[in-house]
Amino acid sequence: MTKPYVIIVSAATIDGRIASKTGYSRLSCPFDLRRLHEVRASVDAIIVGANTIINDDPSLTPRYVKANKNPIRVVIDGRLRIPLTARIVVNKEAPTIIVTTESAPIDKVMALKNNGVDVWIIGKDRVNLRETLERLYEEKGVRRVLVEGGGHLNWELIKEGLVDEIRLTISPYVFGAGTSFIEGEGYPTTIEGPKLRLKSANICECGQEVILNYVIENRSLQDH
Ligand SMILES: NC(=O)c1ccc[n+]([C@@H]2O[C@H](COP(=O)([O-])OP(=O)(O)OC[C@H]3O[C@@H](n4cnc5c(N)ncnc54)[C@H](OP(=O)(O)O)[C@@H]3O)[C@@H](O)[C@H]2O)c1
Structure with missing residues (x-):
């Protein structure tokens, strides 16, 4: 089966944190935000984890740049914890798909559907992420995906060998x-993890952030 090309884009402190212990996560300068929105405008779908919706309530639209269309918003939410008041549910600027499991409460599935959101059940207790990507490819014509976190979703995708590229902005902060x-x-050592190849390292226009671009090498070509 074929899956889309998957890019993780994130901003982290120099100690590798994307959110503080209180959930604060505003780490990007205006240039970095614009870069993120350029990527949003270039993909067919944006995927995030449930906690990112609950903590940040993002719209996930490319509103800082001129875009021809808004990508599909996809949330991985195994227990359907996101609120019905989330922006990705309420605002209809882009289609939204919530991917959940058989263990999700059926009344919440119905409530989301009644709010015009598509709900996919892919997995018994955990969402099968490969199957999700394959279904997006087959049914929705999704060829490029942007993953906007958070950390747990990033780990699951990396662990499953589903990520092709990482764009990480290092911001001049420490969370500890x-x-x-x-x-x-x-992973216990460097051997078990994915093999990354540095494609570029640039200093942001703000002069304080470093943008690292890695590709992941151990993907089989037939995956694309
Ligand atoms: N700085 C940045 O660039 C940036 C970007 C994005 C997010 N963030 C920050 O990151 C934080 C959130 O990160 P996070 O690691 O806590 O959460 P996350 O990755 O956004 O969401 C994790 C949750 O998503 C669900 N999930 C993920 N994979 C699943 C699977 N395969 N099957 C079923 N459910 C799955 C799980 O919900 P259940 O536990 O219910 O199963 C899991 O707890 C937020 O504070 C946000 O501000 C920062």
């Missing part, structure tokens, strides 16, 4: 605790 860019059970 909080959510890591990639947050999971972890």
Whole structure:
């Protein structure tokens, strides 16, 4: 089966945190935000984890740049914890798909559907992320995906070997605790993890941030 090309874009402190211990996550300068919106405008779908919706309530639209169309917004939410008042539910600027599991409460599934949101059930207890990407490819014609976190979703996608590229902005802050860019059970050594190749390293126009662009090498070509 074929899956879309997957790019993770994130901004982290120099200690690799994308959010502080209180959930504060505004780490990008205006140039970096614009860069993010350029990527949003270039993809067919944007994927985020449930906590990112609950904590940040993003619109996930490319509103800082001129875009021909708004990408599909996809939320991975195994237990359907996102509120019905979330911007991605309420505002209809782009289609929204919530991907959940058989363990999700049926009344919440119905409530989301009644609010014009598509709900996909892919998995028993956990969402099968490969199947989700394949279905987006087959049914929705999605060829490029932007993943906007958070750390737990990033880890699951990396662990499953589903990520092709990472664009990480390092911002001049330290949190010392909080959510890591990639947050999971972890690898014991460098051998078990993915092989990254540095494509570029640039200093932001603001002069204070570094933008790192890595591609992940161990993807099989037939995956694309
Ligand atoms: N600085 C940045 O660029 C940036 C970008 C994005 C987000 N953030 C920050 O990151 C924080 C959120 O990160 P996070 O790691 O806590 O959360 P997250 O990755 O946004 O969401 C994690 C949750 O999504 C659900 N999920 C993920 N994969 C799943 C799967 N395969 N099956 C079923 N459910 C799945 C799980 O919900 P259940 O636990 O209910 O199963 C999981 O707890 C926020 O504070 C946000 O501000 C920062």
